Amino acid sequence: MYTDEQLVKKSLKGDVAAFEELVLRYQNKVYALAYRYMGNEEDAYDITQEIFLKAFRSLRTFKGNSSFGTWLYRVATNVCLDELRRRKRRVIPLSLDEPLATEDGDELEKDIIDPSPGADIIYERREFSEYIWTFLNQMKPEHKTIIVLRDMMDLSYEEIAQILNCSVGTVKSRLNRARNILRKKIEEKELLF
Amino acid sequence: MRCNQIKDLLSPYMDGMTNEKENRLVKEHLAECPSCREELERMQFIALCLNKMEVPPCPEGLVLDVRKRIVEEKNKVFSLREAAKPKRQGWMAAGIAGIALLIGIYINSILPVENIAFLWRDKDSEAGKNVAIVGKGPLDRIMGITGIGKEEKRVAQAPFTEDEDNDGGNVAVTDKETVKPAVPGKKSAGGIYVAEQLAAQIKVGDIDKSTQEVIKLAQASGAEYKIVDSMQPLSGEATKTIELAVEKDKADSIIQQLSLLGEVSDTSRNQVSLTEQYNKVQEEINILNEKIAQAEKEGNAEAKADLEKKLQELNGVKNDIEGKMAKITLKVYLVENVKP
Numbered sequence: 001m002y003t004d005e006q007l008v009k010k011s012l013k014g015d016v017a018a019f020e021e022l023v024l025r026y027q028n029k030v031y032a033l034a035y036r037y038m039g040n041e042e043d044a045y046d047i048t049q050e051i052f053l054k055a056f057r058s059l060r061t062f063k064g065n066s067s068f069g070t071w072l073y074r075v076a077t078n079v080c081l082d083e084l085r086r087r088k089r090r091v092i093p094l095s096l097d098e099p100l101a102t103e104d105g106d107e108l109e110k111d112i113i114d115p116s117p118g119a120d121i122i123y124e125r126r127e128f129s130e131y132i133w134t135f136l137n138q139m140k141p142e143h144k145t146i147i148v149l150r151d152m153m154d155l156s157y158e159e160i161a162q163i164l165n166c167s168v169g170t171v172k173s174r175l176n177r178a179r180n181i182l183r184k185k186i187e188e189k190e191l192l193f
Numbered sequence: 194m195r196c197n198q199i200k201d202l203l204s205p206y207m208d209g210m211t212n213e214k215e216n217r218l219v220k221e222h223l224a225e226c227p228s229c230r231e232e233l234e235r236m237q238f239i240a241l242c243l244n245k246m247e248v249p250p251c252p253e254g255l256v257l258d259v260r261k262r263i264v265e266e267k268n269k270v271f272s273l274r275e276a277a278k279p280k281r282q283g284w285m286a287a288g289i290a291g292i293a294l295l296i297g298i299y300i301n302s303i304l305p306v307e308n309i310a311f312l313w314r315d316k317d318s319e320a321g322k323n324v325a326i327v328g329k330g331p332l333d334r335i336m337g338i339t340g341i342g343k344e345e346k347r348v349a350q351a352p353f354t355e356d357e358d359n360d361g362g363n364v365a366v367t368d369k370e371t372v373k374p375a376v377p378g379k380k381s382a383g384g385i386y387v388a389e390q391l392a393a394q395i396k397v398g399d400i401d402k403s404t405q406e407v408i409k410l411a412q413a414s415g416a417e418y419k420i421v422d423s424m425q426p427l428s429g430e431a432t433k434t435i436e437l438a439v440e441k442d443k444a445d446s447i448i449q450q451l452s453l454l455g456e457v458s459d460t461s462r463n464q465v466s467l468t469e470q471y472n473k474v475q476e477e478i479n480i481l482n483e484k485i486a487q488a489e490k491e492g493n494a495e496a497k498a499d500l501e502k503k504l505q506e507l508n509g510v511k512n513d514i515e516g517k518m519a520k521i522t523l524k525v526y527l528v529e530n531v532k533p
Binding site: 028 | 248
């Protein structure tokens with residue numbers, strides 16, 4: 001059995017099968033990350049494909065300074081962040097009545113931002129976690145990222161620091177800030193506590 | 194200790210990331226402060242809930258879908274459709290002369306350094322005999338100067354059309370002999386048409402500045418360019434991929450200047466075969482010409498005009514392919530050299 005690093009080397013030489021072996025090894029982890037960012041299976045699957053494609057294209061930037069898994073998480077996080085930012089730009093809440101015209105002359109369905117469901121909906125939910133996730137989803141991509149990596153993916157501060165290319169101290173303070181923002185968001189609704 | 198001093202420690206405290214002293218301070222404070230205790234409990238509860246969010250297993254077939262996308266992407270680069278409708282947006286050309294500089298680029302080649310040899314087996318002739326077409330371009334010269342690259346031969350597909358030179362058994366051409374590479378618009382010996390691609394990673398200090406420099410360089414050399422891909426600098430190394438389509442005779446000067454941007458590594462060289470596309474287009478052009486002649490003979494002006502319009506389109510496709518052959522694609526991966 002080849003190590004990840006050996007498979008990367010083989011992939012760089014054009015061995016697609018070697019890259020496919022890497023996809024097999026990491027697909028569940030990457031999909032789990034994507035799902036936690038996107039919140040639904042369809043988007044998570046699309047993003048997972050994008051992540052592996054991006055990884056394939058940028059494979060030459062993997063230098064072995066971190067494990068391949070960490071590097072892949074970094075690529076994955078970047079792709080997810082890009083997607084979140086793209087979506088954020090796309091969503092323009094306006095009047096409910098008229099369809100939204102784009103520069104291309106197309107009409108868009110309006111995406112009205114109201115991700116916080118009412119109490120009745122909450123009790124219909126099987127999982128509180130999904131409810132809390134809707135609050136997480138309203139956060140800045142940077143804050144969402146650090147919570148996804150730590151609280152949902154169970155990664156250590158050191159691993160997160162490597163993925164985000166920052167110091168452990170930065171992870172500590174950013175995570176503290178993000179958790180407090182999330183807590184306050186939920187408290188504002190006065191539903192949980 | 195005050196609550197606001199403790200609050201900053203609660204998040205690392207729940208992850209066991211506080212030191213001994215901080216631990217003690219937090220514990221002491223929590224014992225006497227119900228508000229901070231409650232805050233910690235809430236944060237722990239939120240984290241626990243998020244941790245328990247169910248994730249369905251990854252759907253089967255991901256590997257196949259990824260493979261399909263990789264293959265699609267590879268084919269897309271020089272597909273006929275792309276050739277027929279080249280994307281002009283974002284591509285610019287300018288006419289200022291470039292400044293040639295001194296330092297060479299280190300390029301590892303997956304193909305031979307001085308000569309590029311394509312070997313293939315001719316379907317129609319005796320097995321076991323190979324024909325080699327050997328080309329030598331400006332890039333080969335640079336790579337020859339640097340002396341880096343290993344002798345390796347690549348087996349290419351048999352040419353689509355028959356060729357006079359190949360009739361009656363293959364002609365063995367050694368590496369010492371040089372046959373000129375495919376001349377756009379003309380059939381070369383063997384009818385091999387290729388587009389050259391060179392890739393290199395350059396580690397730079399400031400990615401945005403270097404991107405601008407690459408663009409400036411492209412404009413000054415009249416090369417077409419586009420930014421293919423970029424990664425967010427927020428997390429991970431910032432990277433940018435820029436593709437330059439440069440005229441062959443300007444490539445060496447551009448490569449030399451690019452190498453001044455930073456540490457060059459991970460170079461590779463690739464050749465994309467356009468033989469099949471080119472021959473197909475040529476074949477269709479020939480058929481159309483015959484049809485036009487036929488229509489003229491029959492005096493069918495309408496059909497003739499229609500066919501001529503199609504011919505014009507096909508000639509456009511052919512020109513695009515020839516354009517690709519006349520140029521070299523330089524794929525530059527800029528990576529920001531992040532200081533620790």
